[in-house]
Amino acid sequence: MASLIGLTVSAFLINTSEFIPVGLLTDIAGSLGVTEAKAGILITGYSWTVTLFSLPLMLVFSRMRPRKLLLLTLFVFSLGQFLSVIAPGYAFLMIARICVASSHCIFWSIASPLAVRVVSRKHRSLTLSAIVTGTSVAMVAGMSLGRLIGLQIGWRMTFMCVASVAVLTLVYLTAVFQNLSSGAAFSVKNMPELLRNRRLMLIYVICALWATAYYTGYGYIEPFLRRVANFPDGTVTIVLMLFGGAGLVGSMLFYRFYDFHRHAFLCSTLALISAALLMLRVSASGAATVTGVCIAWGIAVLAFNVSFQSLRQDVGTLFGGIVCTNAGIGNIGYAGSFFSVAALIICFFFLSASVPGENAEH
CATH class of the missing domain: 1.20.1250.20 (MFS general substrate transporter like domains)
Structure with missing residues (x-):
């Protein structure tokens, strides 16, 4: 312990x-x-x-x-x-x-x-x-x-x-921290076996799309809340705290439902992330609405992240920076939703047969 x-x-x-x-x-x-x-x-x-x-x-x-x-x-x-x-x-x-x-x-x-x-x-x-x-x-x-x-x-x-x-x-x-054995070492010779694993490749694609979607919006959420939602510094801090706190709910939902409804759980989290990103700009006109969107977003992000915790890389903030410079910071949610919807489509139509059975051993 x-x-x-x-x-x-x-x-x-x-x-x-x-x-x-x-x-x-x-x-x-x-x-x-x-x-x-x-x-x-x-x-x-x-x-x-x-x-x-x-x-x-x-x-x-x-x-x-x-x-x-x-x-x-x-x-x-x-x-x-x-x-x-x-x-x-x-x-x-x-x-x-x-x-x-x-x-x-x-x-x-x-x-x-x-x-x-x-x-x-x-x-x-x-x-x-x-x-x-x-x-x-x-x-x-x-x-x-x-x-x-x-x-x-x-x-x-x-x-x-x-x-x-x-x-x-x-x-x-x-x-x-106790001494543990090293176990079997991974080498370049093992790469072809990984590349032939259809389930693993689909997970990588979905994770890459999700992370791009997430960081396109979240990477610039602080200036978005200040300049588009017109929140003062103190309110921005509170909303970011609520975003993170909502993630605790997502973690509990994972522990409660994931083992029994894996594919539905994954699709639901991606759908909620997509909805939050799409609603980000239109919700910015009201303090309660944009805060509610951020809370829903936080729940879905952590729930998805626990499910796919093996891959967390992204190019989202690069894309988000391009959007901020050329299309305006208010549009980061729309830009991010493009990737999350793509991930949702792949997960819904192509990953269901590849998700391990409910109650299966990891």
Whole structure:
């Protein structure tokens, strides 16, 4: 249990760090003297690093013992946070974010497998849900607290706080995390077998479309709420907290329904994400309506993310930046919905025969 607590805190920190630029995008852009669209590229660079480096990094480090790899990952993560604090300009901050993203690649490749190995078999489903729920908690407490710190004393201090807690977590895991066997190493020779797996390829396509849809909208939700919905800073923080808090509901729905209605559950979450993105612009005229849309969006995102937690890469913020620059920030929801609807169609018509049977063993 002590190891699981450390992993959960690590998940919270890594996702807090991932979402910090979302909540402070306007302030980071102003501080560095760049546009919001260019500041959004910090999120895109992070995402592309995860996309391109996840497999190569795991091929390199797959033979390392799990405990050593986990501790190395947290060390690199902490280093990236400190580099973000001292970044003198945009290019240096991008390098620091790439450093953090590299640790993200490895952590989310090993977190779930390690989590289920440190608990009994009957608690594995609950353990997976708890680990991924760290994402939602990061969106509620982590990103919102980071935003509050950033607005009061500067966005650099937000990264400093994350770095400090990360170092403490590293020390804690050094003391409590048990030694585990490395298991069978994955190699390039195994790639053809993966590419022939139709179910896995469909999941990758759906995840890529979903993530593009999500970050097209969410990557710019802070300036959207300020400029299109005309929310003051305090209200923006509250709405972002509600968005993340709603994710806890999505996690509970997953734990309650997914094993028994898998295909229907996946399609429902994608349908709700699509509806939220399509409604984002039209709901911005009223504080209650746009807040309700964000809550529904948060529920669906976390529910989907727990179901497809093995892949979280995206190109969405790059596309979102293009939309902001050329079509206006108010249209990010419409642009994102294009990808989520495509994912929904693929999931509904092509994935049903590929989803493992209800109550099946993972």
